Amino acid sequence: xxxxxxxxxxxxxxxxxxxxxxxxxxxxxxxxxxxxxxxxxxxxxxxxxxxxxxxxxxxxxxxxxxxxxxxxxxxxxxxxxxxxxxxxxxxxxxxxxxxxxxxxxxxxxxxxxxxxxxxxxxxxxxxxxxxxxxxxxxxxxxxxxxxxxxxxxxxxxxxxxxxxxxxxxxxxxxxxxxxxxxxxxxxxxxxxxxxxxxxxxxxxxxxxxxxxxxxxxxxxxxxxxxxxxxxxxxxxxxxxxxxxxxxxxxxxxxx
Amino acid sequence: xxxxxxxxxxxxxxxxxxxxxxxxxxxxxxxxxxxxxxxxxxxxxxxxxxxxxxxxxxxxxxxxxxxxxxxxxxxxxxxxxxxxxxxxxxxxxxxxxxxxxxxxxxxxxxxxxxxxxxxxxxxxxxxxxxxxxxxxxxxxxxxxxxxxxxxxxxxxxxxxxxxxxxxxxxxxxxxxxxxxxxxxxxxxxxxxxxxxxxxxxxxxxxxxxxxxxxxxxxxxxxxxxxxxxxxxxxxxxxxxxxxxxxxxxxxxxxxxxxxxxxxxxxxxxxxxxxxxxxxxxxxxxxxxxxxxxxxxxxxxxxxxxxxxxxxxxxxxxxxxxxxxxxxxxxxxxxxxxxxxxxxxxxxxxxxxxxxxxxxxxxxxxxxxxxxxxxxxxxxxxxxxxxxxxxxxxxxxxxx
Numbered sequence: 001x002x003x004x005x006x007x008x009x010x011x012x013x014x015x016x017x018x019x020x021x022x023x024x025x026x027x028x029x030x031x032x033x034x035x036x037x038x039x040x041x042x043x044x045x046x047x048x049x050x051x052x053x054x055x056x057x058x059x060x061x062x063x064x065x066x067x068x069x070x071x072x073x074x075x076x077x078x079x080x081x082x083x084x085x086x087x088x089x090x091x092x093x094x095x096x097x098x099x100x101x102x103x104x105x106x107x108x109x110x111x112x113x114x115x116x117x118x119x120x121x122x123x124x125x126x127x128x129x130x131x132x133x134x135x136x137x138x139x140x141x142x143x144x145x146x147x148x149x150x151x152x153x154x155x156x157x158x159x160x161x162x163x164x165x166x167x168x169x170x171x172x173x174x175x176x177x178x179x180x181x182x183x184x185x186x187x188x189x190x191x192x193x194x195x196x197x198x199x200x201x202x203x204x205x206x207x208x209x210x211x212x213x214x215x216x217x218x219x220x221x222x223x224x225x226x227x228x229x230x231x232x233x234x235x236x237x238x239x240x241x242x243x244x245x246x247x248x249x250x251x252x253x254x255x
Numbered sequence: 256x257x258x259x260x261x262x263x264x265x266x267x268x269x270x271x272x273x274x275x276x277x278x279x280x281x282x283x284x285x286x287x288x289x290x291x292x293x294x295x296x297x298x299x300x301x302x303x304x305x306x307x308x309x310x311x312x313x314x315x316x317x318x319x320x321x322x323x324x325x326x327x328x329x330x331x332x333x334x335x336x337x338x339x340x341x342x343x344x345x346x347x348x349x350x351x352x353x354x355x356x357x358x359x360x361x362x363x364x365x366x367x368x369x370x371x372x373x374x375x376x377x378x379x380x381x382x383x384x385x386x387x388x389x390x391x392x393x394x395x396x397x398x399x400x401x402x403x404x405x406x407x408x409x410x411x412x413x414x415x416x417x418x419x420x421x422x423x424x425x426x427x428x429x430x431x432x433x434x435x436x437x438x439x440x441x442x443x444x445x446x447x448x449x450x451x452x453x454x455x456x457x458x459x460x461x462x463x464x465x466x467x468x469x470x471x472x473x474x475x476x477x478x479x480x481x482x483x484x485x486x487x488x489x490x491x492x493x494x495x496x497x498x499x500x501x502x503x504x505x506x507x508x509x510x511x512x513x514x515x516x517x518x519x520x521x522x523x524x525x526x527x528x529x530x531x532x533x534x535x536x537x538x539x540x541x542x543x544x545x546x547x548x549x550x551x552x553x554x555x556x557x558x559x560x561x562x563x564x565x566x567x568x569x570x571x572x573x574x575x576x577x578x579x580x581x582x583x584x585x586x587x588x589x590x591x592x593x594x595x596x597x598x599x600x601x602x603x604x605x606x607x608x609x610x611x612x613x614x615x616x617x618x619x620x621x622x623x624x625x626x627x628x629x630x631x632x633x634x635x636x637x638x639x640x641x642x643x644x645x646x647x648x649x650x651x652x653x654x
Contacts, residue, residue: 071653074645098641109649111620116641196607 004249005049006080006241008073009036009060012096012123013208015238016043018052019246027235029208036060055245057237059097071244073237074102074112080240081204082107084230089200092190092219092227093237094209096123101194107240113196119158121189123209128158129182132165133175137212140183143176145214150180161185183215187222194223203227208234256530257501259465261489268472268485269314273355279304280359285424288361288381291474292370292566294392294559296440297417298363299478300433301425306359307475308381309374312340315347316519316629318354325630339598339629341377348384360385363423365416367392369569371601388423390416394564398571401564409560417556434552437559440478441550446486447473448546451538453493455586458502459510459535461493464526465503466542467517473545504530509652512582512619513539514575514609515594515602520631521639528640531654532647537586540567540578572605576612583617589650590620592643597627622646 001021008015010032018026028046032039040063044050053068057076061067073095081091081104091102099121100114115121119128130136135143151173155161161182168178191199203225209215210233220227230236280286287303289295295305315321321339324346329335331349333342347353364387366378375391382389392412395405417428426432450469454461469489476482513536518525529536544567551558567578583591591613593606610621624642627633644654 069653072641072645072648075648109645111614112645112649114642116638117625198611 002246002249003049003052004242004245005044005047005052005054006076006238006243006245007040007043007054007056007058007064007067008076008238008241009040009056009058009063010096011059012127013234014039014043014058014060015235016047016049017235017238017242018047018049019239019242022246024239024242027232027238029234032060036063040064053245053249055241055248057241068245069248071241074100074109074114076240076244077206077237078102078104078109078240079107079243080236080238081206083239083243084236085202085204085228088202088204088228090194090197090203092194092203092205092223093207094121094123094186094190094205094215094219095207096127098122099190099193101190101197101199103197103200107243111197113193115189115193118156120156120161121186121193123207125158125161125186126182126209126215128162129165129179132162133169133179133182135175135179140179140212140214143214144179144183145217147176147180149177150184151177153178153181153185180214180218183218184222187215187218190219191222199223199225201225205229206233206236210234256503256505257496259461259469259492261469261492264485264488265469265471268476268481271481272472272476276304276306276359277356285362286359287363287365287420288378289365290367290370290374290378292563292568293365293367294413294416294563295365296433296436296478296555296559297413297428298365298420298425300428300436301417301420303363303420303425305475306361308344308377309340310471310475311347311353311355311358312343312629313519314354315343317522319520319631320352320354321520321629322631324350324352335630338371338373338377339627339633341373343629345377345380348381361387363388363390363420365390365392367394367563369394369563369566371568371599388419390419392416392563394566394569396569397564399574401561405564406557406560409564410556413556413560430555433555436478437550437555438552439480439483441552443473443477443482443486444545444547444550446483446490448543449490450486450493451543451546453497454535454537456497457587458500458504458507459537460496460501460503462503462529463513463536463539463542464522464529466539467522470542470545477545502535504533504535506533507535508533509590509647509650510535510537510586510588511650512537512579512586512588512591513541513594514579514591514606515596516541516599516628518594518626518634518639519629520627520634521636524636525639528643532644532652534647534650534652536592537588538582540575540582543582544568568601572609575605576609576616579609579613580616583613583619588619590622590646592646593621593623595623595625597625597633598629620646620649
């Protein structure tokens with residue numbers, strides 16, 4: 001019996017997936033703050049993955065010292081998508097600190113583009129706006145999923161967009177239209193990123209933000225193509241890390 | 256990993272060049288400040304000693320002085336969006352600070368727009384500061400090779416420039432004298448081309464990270480005997496390494512090609528990252544810009560006109576696609592890195608299109624990284640790593 005774990009230490013959340021003979025048997029999501037090292041230990045503990053070979057990925061991947069190996073989140077994401085949605089040709093991932101579009105083939109990266117320079121077009125932008133609007137993430141759907149008249153939020157800079165939203169609120173514009181405008185703005189940026197590598201269907205969307213139907217709908221509109229979301233969109237990268245870990249263990253590369 | 260013996264020689268060669276410039280000025284030899292794409296052979300034939308502000312800016316950047324110097328220029332009102340080499344060099348002129356001790360002021364300035372439009376203004380500002388004559392060579396931009404009328408137009412200007420440098424204190428530039436300098440340039444350029452071509456061996460005995468630093472003499476000393484002797488020794492050493500199977504990176508696992516100028520503020524870190532992932536940077540469009548063909552000592556003016564108009568930066572994006580694609584094939588590279596250089600607009604224009612076109616033509620994987628050749632405020636190693644590591648992994652190279 002091969003037991004392995006994939007640990008995705010992201011900027012916002014740390015995700016862990018435990019695999020046993022090619023099946024996911026446990027998973028955990030914990031906040032990365034305030035200490036990514038502690039978050040990593042906690043996520044492993046919650047999965048019952050202590051003492052199991054671990055492959056790490058994500059921004060904090062080098063922080064977990066007992067790792068078997070580490071890979072970039074692009075490589076792990078592609079491997080994970082190859083497992084949860086083998087037919088996918090393009091993956092769009094909106095993470096806490098960046099957004100990326102990866103062209104994939106059988107779990108391998110063909111090409112990728114990422115925005116890691118600017119908060120606009122990332123989960124961080126949504127987080128800031130959610131705070132200003134007093135609409136927590138789990139209420140996004142109730143507020144904005146069916147809104148059809150988004151208000152334009154045009155500032156690229158997150159800080160200026162925040163004051164734009166404050167301005168809209170003080171002009172007594174409804175939160176639903178502003179939030180929808182925010183989603184259109186983020187997804188529009190991700191779509192232009194996608195055009196750099198070419199958007200090939202079928203498209204799969206991943207990352208914690210995809211738990212929201214409103215986000216998925218706005219993304220699909222921006223891309224002009226249908227978007228499929230796997231059952232646990234936040235865990236795809238960690239799943240990929242676990243798979244790559246299993247491959248290394250089985251090939252006897254290390255351990 | 257065995258280091259190049261030439262690394263030490265490079266330092267002393269550059270030091271000697273600086274000393275020679277200073278000594279020459281003291282004994283009354285006239286000094287010409289020139290762009291990297293100037294027909295330096297003409298000023299050499301006239302007995303001038305050339306100095307290269309671009310090269311100087313790169314040295315300042317590699318020594319960690321560039322931000323400070325750039326800020327001096329910005330304080331005079333120049334935008335941070337302008338070329339960082341310009342800001343660094345002018346900052347050095349303003350403050351008098353340079354890693355070379357002190358700068359030897361120019362007697363004449365020679366500039367050509369074959370590499371960009373910025374140098375035209377940069378060198379004009381410099382000429383005004385030192386109150387010296389400015390000689391300008393206009394090289395028509397062309398999609399591919401220069402036409403006959405382009406060559407005739409440029410040749411005529413070269414003849415004028417030769418007459419001007421003579422009038423401004425130089426020796427008379429005869430075809431014979433110029434031919435001798437052109438021959439020396441050609442010998443050095445051929446040796447440099449030989450060195451770069453050897454990176455096609457597996458494993459690569461010499462990479463572009465080596466070339467980025469060992470290019471200094473071909474840029475700033477071509478046309479001299481010392482330049483030839485430098486590259487003859489380098490060629491022999493690299494040949495030895497190729498024969499002995501000495502690799503520039505440990506256990507080479509992937510080979511990639513580079514487009515654009517080096518990223519001096521993180522040059523060493525980047526080199527280390529490539530080594531850590533066992534990736535050889537086998538060729539690049541930057542250092543190979545000094546591997547021109549068709550230099551003919553028998554007809555120096557015409558061949559100089561051809562060569563200095565036929566420069567990669569003086570051509571369109573389609574030409575660049577051809578150059579990069581042929582490098583990918585010749586050096587058997589699985590990928591290519593396009594450095595989108597904030598400072599060099601002409602070099603960076605159209606890179607996303609170039610990436611798609613080269614991938615389609617060769618099947619190689621490309622990545623665009625954003626940085627700056629000299630301004631550390633526009634370079635984030637963290638972000639470069641974010642892009643390059645997944646790119647390396649895609650090529651099958653792991654750390």
